[in-house]
Amino acid sequence: MNTTLKKIARGYEAVAVLFLLLLFFSVMIQIIMRNVFHAGSIKLEELARFSLVSLVFLMIPTLTLRKQHIIVDIVLLYLPQKIKRWVSVVTQALVLFFGLYVLWAVATIMQFNWNVRTPALAMPNVVFYIPITLGIVAMVVFSFAGMIASLLNKEVLL
Amino acid sequence: MSGSLVISLFLFLLATGLPIAVSMGLPSALYLIMANIPPSQLIQRMVTSLNSFPMLAVPLFILAAGLMNSSGITERLFEFAKLLVGRMKGGLAQVNIVASLIFSGISGAALADVGGLGNIEIEAMDKQNYPKTHSAAITAASAVIGPIFPPSIPLIIYGAAAETSSMRLLIAGIFPAVIIAMALMVQVGFRARKYNYPRGVEKKYSVSEILTIVKRGLPSMLMPLIMMVGMLSGWFSPTEVAAIAVTYALILSFAYKEMSFRSFFKTCLSTLQSTASVLFIVASAAIFAWVLTVEQLPQQASALMLSISDNPVVLLILANMILLLAGMFLESTAAIMVLTPILLPPLMIAGVNPVHFGLVMVFNLMIGMITPPVGMSVYMLSPIVGLPVGKVFKAVLPFLASLLVALVILTYIPQISLWLPNLIFA
Numbered sequence A: 001m002n003t004t005l006k007k008i009a010r011g012y013e014a015v016a017v018l019f020l021l022l023l024f025f026s027v028m029i030q031i032i033m034r035n036v037f038h039a040g041s042i043k044l045e046e047l048a049r050f051s052l053v054s055l056v057f058l059m060i061p062t063l064t065l066r067k068q069h070i071i072v073d074i075v076l077l078y079l080p081q082k083i084k085r086w087v088s089v090v091t092q093a094l095v096l097f098f099g100l101y102v103l104w105a106v107a108t109i110m111q112f113n114w115n116v117r118t119p120a121l122a123m124p125n126v127v128f129y130i131p132i133t134l135g136i137v138a139m140v141v142f143s144f145a146g147m148i149a150s151l152l153n154k155e156v157l158l
Numbered sequence B: 001m002s003g004s005l006v007i008s009l010f011l012f013l014l015a016t017g018l019p020i021a022v023s024m025g026l027p028s029a030l031y032l033i034m035a036n037i038p039p040s041q042l043i044q045r046m047v048t049s050l051n052s053f054p055m056l057a058v059p060l061f062i063l064a065a066g067l068m069n070s071s072g073i074t075e076r077l078f079e080f081a082k083l084l085v086g087r088m089k090g091g092l093a094q095v096n097i098v099a100s101l102i103f104s105g106i107s108g109a110a111l112a113d114v115g116g117l118g119n120i121e122i123e124a125m126d127k128q129n130y131p132k133t134h135s136a137a138i139t140a141a142s143a144v145i146g147p148i149f150p151p152s153i154p155l156i157i158y159g160a161a162a163e164t165s166s167m168r169l170l171i172a173g174i175f176p177a178v179i180i181a182m183a184l185m186v187q188v189g190f191r192a193r194k195y196n197y198p199r200g201v202e203k204k205y206s207v208s209e210i211l212t213i214v215k216r217g218l219p220s221m222l223m224p225l226i227m228m229v230g231m232l233s234g235w236f237s238p239t240e241v242a243a244i245a246v247t248y249a250l251i252l253s254f255a256y257k258e259m260s261f262r263s264f265f266k267t268c269l270s271t272l273q274s275t276a277s278v279l280f281i282v283a284s285a286a287i288f289a290w291v292l293t294v295e296q297l298p299q300q301a302s303a304l305m306l307s308i309s310d311n312p313v314v315l316l317i318l319a320n321m322i323l324l325l326a327g328m329f330l331e332s333t334a335a336i337m338v339l340t341p342i343l344l345p346p347l348m349i350a351g352v353n354p355v356h357f358g359l360v361m362v363f364n365l366m367i368g369m370i371t372p373p374v375g376m377s378v379y380m381l382s383p384i385v386g387l388p389v390g391k392v393f394k395a396v397l398p399f400l401a402s403l404l405v406a407l408v409i410l411t412y413i414p415q416i417s418l419w420l421p422n423l424i425f426a
Helices: A002-035 A042-065 A081-113 A130-151 B003-015 B020-034 B040-050 B054-070 B073-085 B091-104 B110-127 B132-143 B153-162 B166-172 B174-194 B207-232 B238-255 B261-294 B297-308 B312-329 B332-349 B354-370 B376-385 B389-412 B415-424
Strands: none
Touching: A002 A042, A002 A130, A002 B054, A002 B238, A002 B261, A042 A130, A042 B040, A042 B054, A042 B261, A081 A130, A081 B020, A081 B040, B003 B020, B003 B261, B003 B297, B020 B040, B020 B261, B020 B332, B040 B261, B054 B073, B054 B110, B054 B153, B054 B207, B054 B238, B054 B261, B073 B091, B073 B110, B073 B207, B091 B110, B091 B132, B091 B174, B110 B132, B110 B354, B110 B376, B132 B174, B132 B354, B132 B376, B132 B389, B153 B166, B153 B261, B153 B332, B153 B354, B166 B174, B166 B207, B166 B238, B166 B354, B166 B415, B174 B354, B174 B389, B174 B415, B207 B238, B261 B297, B261 B332, B297 B312, B297 B332, B312 B332, B312 B354, B312 B389, B332 B354, B354 B376, B354 B389, B354 B415, B376 B389, B389 B415
């Protein structure tokens, strides 16, 4: 299972890197167009913003799998190993629950507004929300794997 | 489910080690379920908070700093700082502060300063037999400057939370950062005499040595200058300046021949990790703050603060106390997103400028990065110096004196922050 999770995470990271580069080039081209050709483009700005939203949500599962989320672990540090394990099970379950709620939230938007388009690129919501949905689905899967691993006293690590 | 219950649940979940973003998102989700509010509200708030032009600066500034780090800039900066103040008594301790000030013009985060410069600074101070506790303490304290001097990720996030111009905020950080550096340098000067710190450099530099160091350091030093000129001239927005910084860092990396495709990809990945961990908090904090607003918590806090006093001096003391306390327990992004809508309205009613308060807020929260129990800079430094966290916290304590003096100066002389942005945007 670890190999599959690793491959999924690597795939997400690769796509997120592409979005990062897309964001950078969109802003740079925008600067050149505005300053050299006196023609700014709202499409490029929207593309950069879409890239930012996408890369953030695509990286969330990787942070979950590698336990790189920002946490406050001051209480955890003083807990005995056995309790720490159970706390880890519960926190992974809570992340899972939150992920499921976010997916429900996405589903409710898609139900009525899937065809609403963004102002500049005219991108329908159903496309805009693809990276967000993929990110949250993977977060749910990774937190479930993490929960099972904690229950079995194993580590899911890359 | 009341607002206070949402906050209590957030603090409880935070203490269990749940990711900060989820600790904010989960109580908000429960609130929406119990209040029968459509769940779409949650994802829409989260997405809207990220779908903004100023936020684009966050990954770009992180990428620029990462590229500069990979291109060996830190050593060049350290040598350059040594040239400037290395001859003083306790020279390396002063170099530590000056290098942090220069590095802060490239990076927008305190932890990047600790991670980027920390190793070099501590290794050099070790060679001159500085006590490890002293070198760790100075490194941690000087890293506070990073997010005050532009570029600054916390200031950009505050700008979004307070709906204030991030350009004004970034420019407002220039003089406060210099004041903080000066306060630290004065304290280090006294300590150099008390503990008999050695000079950083014994011999005088020859002209050819000076030219070599300047030549090596100049291209990296130009980066903050390019950003400053770009912003001060009004040619570019902070986001555009960040993109130009990335372009310049890429050019430098290839010019120094220290960047391979592999290291570039690695830098991109670490940029993504830092960006996502910070912006996931921003996204969750957006719905959390909305829930608090629906529950009228900011209005209640505002009324409470104004019932104590409507004098800005008193309110700023109160705000500083709250922020110092919050900084001790909360990660800075989360604290900014939650506390800005609560603290800013009463302060604005009392006549405090939001740009000035942004600087005060970020400085308070950065002090929290070196104070127990959640001082992240200290946690990061502890393995670098090979000392237990507790010892580093104890060693940092004396430096709180100069930082608090600087905080008082910056809090009660708003002109230090506001003079430059007012001059430029008059």
